[in-house]
Amino acid sequence: MGTATAGFGGLERSSAGGATAVARILARAKLATDPLLRAAVETLPGELRMMGGYHFGWWDERGTPTRAESGKGLRPALVLAAARAAGASAEAALPAAVAVELVHNFTLIHDDVMDHDEMRHGRPTIWKLWGATDAILAGDALQGLAIRLLASEPGVGVGAIARLEQAVIELCLGQFHDCAFETRQDVTLDECLEVVRHKCGSLLGCACVLGALAAEAPPGVIDTMDTFGRELGIAFQLVDDLLGIWGDPARTGKPVGADLVRRKHSLPVVAALSSGTPAGRELAELYRDGRPMDPVTIARATDLVTLAGGKRWVQAESRRYLDSAVSQLANFPASGDLHHLAHAVVHRDR
Numbered sequence: 299m300g301t302a303t304a305g306f307g308g309l310e311r312s313s314a315g316g317a318t319a320v321a322r323i324l325a326r327a328k329l330a331t332d333p334l335l336r337a338a339v340e341t342l343p344g345e346l347r348m349m350g351g352y353h354f355g356w357w358d359e360r361g362t363p364t365r366a367e368s369g370k371g372l373r374p375a376l377v378l379a380a381a382r383a384a385g386a387s388a389e390a391a392l393p394a395a396v397a398v399e400l401v402h403n404f405t406l407i408h409d410d411v412m413d414h415d416e417m418r419h420g421r422p423t424i425w426k427l428w429g430a431t432d433a434i435l436a437g438d439a440l441q442g443l444a445i446r447l448l449a450s451e452p453g454v455g456v457g458a459i460a461r462l463e464q465a466v467i468e469l470c471l472g473q474f475h476d477c478a479f480e481t482r483q484d485v486t487l488d489e490c491l492e493v494v495r496h497k498c499g500s501l502l503g504c505a506c507v508l509g510a511l512a513a514e515a516p517p518g519v520i521d522t523m524d525t526f527g528r529e530l531g532i533a534f535q536l537v538d539d540l541l542g543i544w545g546d547p548a549r550t551g552k553p554v555g556a557d558l559v560r561r562k563h564s565l566p567v568v569a570a571l572s573s574g575t576p577a578g579r580e581l582a583e584l585y586r587d588g589r590p591m592d593p594v595t596i597a598r599a600t601d602l603v604t605l606a607g608g609k610r611w612v613q614a615e616s617r618r619y620l621d622s623a624v625s626q627l628a629n630f631p632a633s634g635d636l637h638h639l640a641h642a643v644v645h646r647d648r
């Protein structure tokens with residue numbers, strides 16, 4: 299089994315022959331799902347439609363067509379790849395792939411409101427342009443579209459809808475605890491990992507389950523796909539947290555040391571804070587000090603996370619969860635795309 303050597307976006311540079319397998323898998327999934335996604339969003343009335351299309355990068359805030367940057371499309375690609383691994387055509391899983399992407403984007407829009415994030419995909423967030431109330435409604439509308447899409451497909455059972463909404467409940471639980479962490483200094487690594495399981499593992503697990511359901515796979519296969527997606531989701535968030543500190547702003551779209559500036563209890567930070575090392579204690583002092591961080595302090599905080607072992611721990615854990623995810627695929631001969639996507643999740647730069 300070949301593996302991708304670099305993740306989303308680093309791909310073009312990673313192979314002499316042009317696009318690598320992962321770039322092709324993602325591009326194929328986007329090509330297949332985008333028309334259905336766009337058709338769904340275009341059924342929304344008035345401003346809801348305007349905000350939805352703006353968020354996906356199809357037009358600007360005045361409705362003028364653009365081809366702005368949008369998401370990587372990991373989740374729909376996982377749905378289609380899981381369907382293929384479980385023996386279905388990707389076609390059978392298209393509505394599920396679009397529904398998962400709609401739910402994912404509903405959570406991103408709400409997350410931006412809650413975190414007061416002003417930029418996403420290099421553009422102002424919906425709440426920044428339309429206000430928090432409208433952004434919340436735009437997110438809700440995307441979730442409504444997801445359910446309506448699944449419910450109106452003759453081949454999709456209620457089990458798929460129930461599974462998607464179970465993931466939404468888990469996302470809400472994860473977000474609830476994550477928000478609560480902002481006012482605490484004593485967050486533990488176990489608590490953080492539990493949040494990651496809910497905030498990220500649940501939807502990736504759900505994506506793979508919906509792909510397997512489209513293949514009418516037996517319960518054992520559904521469970522295996524769930525485990526694969528959940529383990530991969532944890533690896534995804536671990537890498538996301540590395541990028542939140544060490545990512546190249548030109549690739550991630552976030553400022554240098556973004557998560558440190560905001561004193562986020564991301565996994566490398568919590569690993570460092572709980573290391574019991576002098577560097578960990580100095581970092582704790584910086585986190586307690588409420589003053590805004592200047593570039594020198596950001597650089598010091600970054601070094602402290604490394605010195606306290608936070609970076610090394612997260613790198614090792616992301617590889618461990620990747621291995622654990624991939625080990626689930628042993629009995630799936632048609633799981634090449636899932637393998638490629640899994641490796642790209644960990645070896646990515648955005």
Ligand SMILES: CC(C)=CCC/C(C)=C/CC/C(C)=C/COP(=O)(O)OP(=O)(O)O
Nearest residue numbers: 369370371405406408409469470473497538
């Ligand atoms: C209920 C609620 C508000 C929950 C919040 C859930 C939430 C926002 C979790 C964060 C997950 C995450 C790392 C998203 C980025 O995905 P990505 O890098 O694949 O994004 P992309 O699709 O834009 O590329």
